[in-house]
Amino acid sequence: MMAGLKPYAAYKDSGSSWLAQVPTHWEVRALRTLIRPRNERNRIDMPLLSVAREKGVFVRSMTDASENHNVIPLDLSNYKVARAGALVINKMKAWQGSMGIAPCDGIVSPAYYVYDFDIANGKFGQALLRSKPYVAHFGQASDGVRVGQWDLTIAAMRQIPVLVPPPEEQAAIVRFLDWANARLERTIRAKRRVIALLTEQKQAIIHRAVTRGLDPTVTLKPSSIPWLGDIPAHWKIWRIKYLVKEVDRRSTTGAEPLLSMRMHHGLVLFAGPLHRPPQAATLKGFKIVAPGQIVVNRMQAGNGVIFSSSLNGLVSPDYAVLDPIGAVNVEFLGELFRSRKVRAKFRAESKGLGTGSSGFMRLYNDRLGAIHVALPPVDEQAAILAGLDDELSGVNTAISRLHREIDLLREYRTRLVADVVTGKLDVRAAAALLPFGPDDSEAIEATEPESTEEIEDEENSVN
Template identity: 35%
Template sequence: MAADLMPYPAVKHSGADWLGDVPEHWELRRTKTLLKQRTEKGFPNEPLLAATQTKGVVRKEEYENRTVLALKDLHLLKLVRVGDFVISLRSFQGGIEYARERGIISPAYTVLFPVRPDDHRYLAHLFKSAPYVENLSFFVTGIRQGQNIDYARLARSRLPLPPSVERRAIACFLDHAKAHIQRYVRAKERLIELLEEQREIGIQQAVTGQIDVRTGQPYPAYRDSGVEWLGNVPEHWRVGRNRWLFQERTETGFGSLPVLEVSLRDGVRIRDMKGGQRKQRIVDRNQYKRAKKDDIAYNTMRMWQGAVGVVPEDGLVSPAYVVMAPVERMESRYYGYLFRTEIYKNAVKTFSRGIVSDRDRLYWDGFKRIASFVPPLEEQSAIVDFLDHAGRRIEAQVSATKRQIDLLREYRTRLIADVVTGKLDVREAAARLPEVDSIGGGGRVDATQPESKAHATDYGVAGEAGA
């Protein structure tokens, strides 16, 4: 999209490190000459607003359910009108937010409105651009959780200001560019969803015998499994209760072994003992259960979500887990796949018990009564090899698609920054675009003509600033 864009023919130094050179005909204006503060209060019946870095200023119920102020304090909140800008306590991290809703917001926030209504669309892009957000760090006051932007200082800083018709051209171009890029991003995200669905469908078909992975076709003959939710099974497969396939392992007192945990995505893995976001503390390792390599372990409270897997090495697991050792020769990884399928999760819900459905627990006495498929050992191995290979292939496709999404977003960030700071001239490109039908009207923008011949219509922000 930016391939045909060229730099401006004549530039000048802005005097600001974050801006560098700007087009020679652009103005440099102090922030306080373009924006005024809104300090209106006493509107307790207006909806509560929240300032977010991803959605701008929106109604609080659309962003979060909890409110932090008592009803008697609502008259102290500041009024925000559509088209205003809000400096929140986190704006130094993500930029100044644009308001799409009228309502009231924390008195600790700074509410601004453009002196000229037609400025807000260009400013919405500028205030979320990477160079401007980086520049905001120089106006931060306070330490740690008490950090905030000192608007008295920020108000004296200079902003680039193209001519009015050029501001509209920049906003029009970026609205179209961001919408175009977002369509690509959504298409890539949908591709990832389809790949994940393909993986889950492939796993369920393979482990339940719907497809013979060695031929890619259904098995030649099926029979009734005798278990309603299992349905038909390949004629030569067995079906058995888990009590005949596994035995519970309850040994403790092996405190020197590594601690394991069950991840919904990765199965059983070694627990990160460095902490991270969720600090975990082990009071007495000797109270933890021993799990041996190739055992099956699951979280009793989250088994219905698929929190189960094959133990990769000898270790310890929480007393809240169930550890099962195979009774007969089997490919444990086959059951690691089987127990995470939707068909099995539904069975787990039936055999779990608890007060409410999302807190049901599946204990060993319930799990051992659930029936499982028992393919011949060589077929278990073939299924695992097939699914491992297919999983690696799909994971590579997912990773490549995620990287493409990252590149698209990086491109969008760079494009916005280059356009709003005058590094790329979009006037001719914008003249070829239809004006987005946004707040205030539409019409083609011709920024190549003198400003006196341009439309004087005011426009609102189309699309999400900084999305």
């Protein structure tokens, strides 16, 4: 059905170079004619709402610290009231798509813009304003001096042209996109399940190799460390503090390339579609990393966000940068630190607020250094890495292919939404063929659903 979509029969000039031609019967109105500012406050009895690029507007948990890293103030009396159906915009992140329709009455940060939104179908309005061409135009309507944080200017925002199809057509568009997104999301989730199974298989292979070696008949001995259990008889036990030491070199210019820690990609350049633009006002004072060092995301150590570096660059000041000082191959040590048993030990030794993934748990250097690990001789470490490369080649290829397929599906979904809400494709006939009644459709605002498969370094977002 999606492949058979056609353009409308007749188009007119929208008057906007970036919207170009639009269906003849659609209105083109300046945003100022559709919005009215609201400034109601002092309703602390209402639920707290938040705005995110991935979700739009949602009810925020008051207890789940992992949901949002912004601190909730004790006094919410100055927070703005957003009535159900209101347009809420994070003025500093509008260029990222951080806006949406309030799902219920609630309160939002006083720094947000809140407007009554005069459009027949709020879900259509949200899909339109959060579509790729509109997000880019909100970026053009924003300015400022801080890197990655530009305020949306009211004057420029009010001039943004808004496409307004007839109400029944807005409903048809919403219905079609709900249907299309549900099917694309099911496909993505199925691929994620396969990735999860392959990743589990991969982790089991790595765990066996870095804790027992490649020889399944190797003689074992008790380690005398309860959580380590038995280890190969010729391996030695070390405290981590005798294998690595922290170094703290800081950038004086901030001119070095920014690096990012990604759970499934390692330490990579902070660029491209995987990353948000950096939120720090300056990179001065960020930590310098060189090839052969190990970088630890202290708050995600228990999830295995620890990698050796092959790059020169900068990382968050909150990360630990470690130099090898013992008889150790840094790549082997990275694999060992990411193995299941060691990750569990890192989680157990982390301290902070909350528990597990629902809190801010940090692995401090003294606790990291005190942990025991078992290591083979350096030449065997290299042999184990080579053996893992051979054994995991097929699994890694399959995982990479599935990730790429998911990326392509997301790109297709983003393009489909943009083409439909801006009138490049006519979905009225397709929507009319869809069955009525309850189904498993996903809301169209979930065009970039959250994923637990990637953990990105939020510490680069230094406000």
